[in-house]
Amino acid sequence: DAGITQSPRYKITETGRQVTLMCHQTWSHSYMFWYRQDLGHGLRLIYYSAAADITDKGEVPDGYVVSRSKTENFPLTLESATRSQTSVYFCASGIGSYEQYFGPGTRLTVT
Amino acid sequence: RKEVEQDPGPFNVPEGATVAFNCTYSNSASQSFFWYRQDCRKEPKLLMSVYSSGNEDGRFTAQLNRASQYISLLIRDSKLSDSATYLCVVILSPYSGAGSYQLTFGKGTKLSVIP
Numbered sequence: 381d382a383g384i385t386q387s388p389r390y391k392i393t394e395t396g397r398q399v400t401l402m403c404h405q406t407w408s409h410s411y412m413f414w415y416r417q418d419l420g421h422g423l424r425l426i427y428y429s430a431a432a433d434i435t436d437k438g439e440v441p442d443g444y445v446v447s448r449s450k451t452e453n454f455p456l457t458l459e460s461a462t463r464s465q466t467s468v469y470f471c472a473s474g475i476g477s478y479e480q481y482f483g484p485g486t487r488l489t490v491t
Numbered sequence: 492r493k494e495v496e497q498d499p500g501p502f503n504v505p506e507g508a509t510v511a512f513n514c515t516y517s518n519s520a521s522q523s524f525f526w527y528r529q530d531c532r533k534e535p536k537l538l539m540s541v542y543s544s545g546n547e548d549g550r551f552t553a554q555l556n557r558a559s560q561y562i563s564l565l566i567r568d569s570k571l572s573d574s575a576t577y578l579c580v581v582i583l584s585p586y587s588g589a590g591s592y593q594l595t596f597g598k599g600t601k602l603s604v605i606p
Contacts, residue, residue, distance in 0.1 A: 422598035428587050470534055477586035478523055482534035
């Protein structure tokens with residue numbers, strides 16, 4: 381019973397490279413979310429999805445792309461990584477848009 | 492005024508003490524409220540929902556005060572294992588179509604329970 385998993389857990393990449401962070405949930409939750417967490421900012425919503433093929437921007441979407449072709453997967457792509465995207469990224473899922481269950485996070489460093 | 496504000500702490504309390512945190516929100520139209528806890532370098536975990544009538548789960552009690560626009564979390568008989576950062580979440584509008592969803596996490600209040 382894995383619940384919600386993220387991969388990789390740690391990633392170091394160079395400025396300008398494309399990076400994809402994976403998120404997989406086994407609960408068949410309709411909603412999925414991507415957040416970034418930085419010191420001084422708390423958790424900020426990047427993108428969310430209400431169902432397969434339905435995605436929408438959150439508070440800080442610039443520089444990120446998402447897709448959701450299957451209910452269980454919600455990958456987040458940084459098209460051209462910048463140092464300002466160094467952060468901890470959390471994926472979450474939920475039956476509705478209220479209570480959310482978080483994955484273990486991905487620590488991304490952009491050099 | 493920021494959308495959601497929490498005292499960052501740290502709150503250092505002895506085992507067995509009662510401690511309370513508040514979280515204020517700026518938009519009176521906010522609809523749903525939650526408390527999460529986050530251990531160091533871990534993911535946030537849902538602690539409890541917050542209802543107008545208040546709700547209790549063991550040693551934890553959450554309250555909503557709409558008139559003063561804040562939610563509170565009370566922890567009784569603090570345990571060492573309660574040491575964590577407590578995040579409040581305010582949902583201004585649940586999802587009802589493209590672009591409709593708005594939520595804000597507070598930056599968290601750090602609690603350290605001391606032996």
